Amino acid sequence: MKPHRVDGDGRVHVSLAELIAQRARVVKAAVPAIESHAARYGQQSSRLYGRGMDYAESRAYQPGDDVRRLDWRLTARSGKLHTKLFQEEREGRLLILLDTHASMHFGTRVRFKSVQAARAAATAAWYAVRAGERVGVMAFGQQGQGNRERLLRPQAGARGALAVCGALAEWDAAPVQGRDEPLSEALTRARRVLHGASRVLLISDGLSCDEPAAKGDVKGRLLDLSRHARISVLIVADALELAWAPAGSYPLEHDGERREVVLQAERQRSEFQRSLGAGQARLNSLAQGLGLSCRSIDTAADPLDAVTALLGPNRTAR
Template sequence: MSAVLATPTDGDGRTRVAVTELIALRARVARVSWPPVQSRASSAGQQHSRLYGRGMDYAESRAYQPGDDVRRLDWRLTARSGKLHTKLFQEEREGRVLVLLDTHASMRFGTRARFKSVQAARAAALVAWFAVRAGERIGAMAFGACDRVLKPRGGVRGALAFCGALGEWDALENPAQFEPLSDALARAGRLLHGASRVILISDGFSCDEAARKRLLDLRHHASVGVLMVGDPLELASAPAGRYPLEHDGVRREVALEADRQRETFQRALGAGQQRLGDLARALGLRRRTIDTTADPMDAVTALMGQGGGVT
């Protein structure tokens, strides 16, 4: 644990991911009163096995057959029916959660509170701690400028490794590399390995038309949730004024005075979230949108729990 806490990649929590902050989110998840994760979902990718064995969950009883374990006899049903009956149990398989994390250069943008990349990491860490609470394994795949995979691991150690990976990936130099969302989803499909749920965290700028089929393919194997992360300037028209923007050390000032000018600016910046949101809505996927100033707790709780799919 100390290796994670002392990681040299720990950032300021604004432009770089602070691993210590991600680890501290564990305490917040522990205080959530309603269990947000249903580990035996009845949707695609369910963990509930129909293998009858020495599991802890009672399934049903049936007439005794030669070779059945006499220790599993259902004495109450036997007494009522006058015939021997055996209890059958469902073996619960350990669930797996796979987080797909967008690391494109567009995520390194923010006008308030923090970069989208930092907010995305905070949300991903909450997903990890919720998974630990539900007894599920947590894994991750970064796509875009960073191409990395973290194999699913369980327990607190798994979540700590997950948080550490988020910090390490954020600290990597991000080249101007672009990966269409459809390509990333295709890779994710090959990495599922029994994952019961997938959480996509992105600003949507890599969303392409081919992503529709890939999301449908994923939905056949797992429960899919989409968390769209945006800057306030991307999600709503800014008040009239002059805004300083900096990119690669170059500082410029953008004048946004007229209503039409501000609306055009907002539509251009928010095109990614709009595309991904429209796609998730059309496919009926569970979805939420947060900006860089928001507390991601409610959005993550809804995606990991039983809440509706509206933004």
């Protein structure tokens, strides 16, 4: 990966310095216990006997216990046989799926959705490594010649989080090219490149949720992916996608072309909001239908609360 040469403004383009600064934001956040990715959904840790394991506790001897694991000190003190239990060290892994479609490069409050998504991804990366997990990221969107390079395999520690931040800034600065990669295809690709990840965080505005897939493919592929990892969904939305815009004229610019949208009647404003917010509503419905943890944030919010709600020790489906 080439170094990111120019730091973004944090509004239209991702600021690498801001992504790295998210590290200080997660210092006081409560972190979850490491989860085993060997168990179904990566939800359970296993207690095992063997060398190189961490001592967990001792309990009364039971028929069939390995006599080599007897806790002789506790046995001597209590007068009854006790066995040592050991917990295998398991290193959790988080894979962040980041939507980089053209629809993400839009925003009317504070920053673009793409910048907010990168901030959330960086926050999640720092949070994961603080919990002792490895963290990686896969971007999906424009499927072009450099698509294979838009994957960073899970790495441990601060080095892993810094690598994620660098990739986020680099991908944001890269020119948009190639055809769109819908969410259905991205989920299939993610399934192939999990690399032992026990958790997956999908960050998207939902507009990549292709219509045919919304009727079955995305749901089925989300379900298939959830059999191998715990999936959480973070939806990034602009204020105009979440609520009616006040009556007035709105200048919009796309690919250098500037237009003015006039919204006066309630019907106009309602249809405008429904059209813009269709993606996030569709993805939210899918997540809720599958019982996945899901949160939404706008472009002005601090992503920390949403990230900790999805990845933290008390995470629940909304």
